[in-house]
Amino acid sequence: MQISERGQITIPKSLRDRFGLNHNVEVEVTPTEGGLLIRKRAAAQHPVEGVYAILSDGGGTDDYIEDIRGR
Numbered sequence: 001m002q003i004s005e006r007g008q009i010t011i012p013k014s015l016r017d018r019f020g021l022n023h024n025v026e027v028e029v030t031p032t033e034g035g036l037l038i039r040k041r042a043a044a045q046h047p048v049e050g051v052y053a054i055l056s057d058g059g060g061t062d063d064y065i066e067d068i069r070g071r
Contacts, residue, residue, distance in 0.1 A: 011038075 001009055011021060019040070021027065026041040 001012075003009055016022070021040065027038055028041050030037040030039070
């Protein structure tokens with residue numbers, strides 16, 4: 001493998017397939033005593049997952065909005 005003039009490397013397809021490094025997957029590069037460690041960045045939580053089922057205690061969105069507005 002060579003580093004291009006722009007500092008880019010090409011990860012062989014067999015390794016990309018093996019480790020799930022598909023198009024647009026973010027990776028992080030960490031310096032170690034032995035060199036560099038390249039690994040997939042942990043997937044961020046989707047914003048909807050953070051509030052999923054918040055209204056499951058009954059009522060609905062109208063009741064929830066009234067509650068948070070203090071009415």
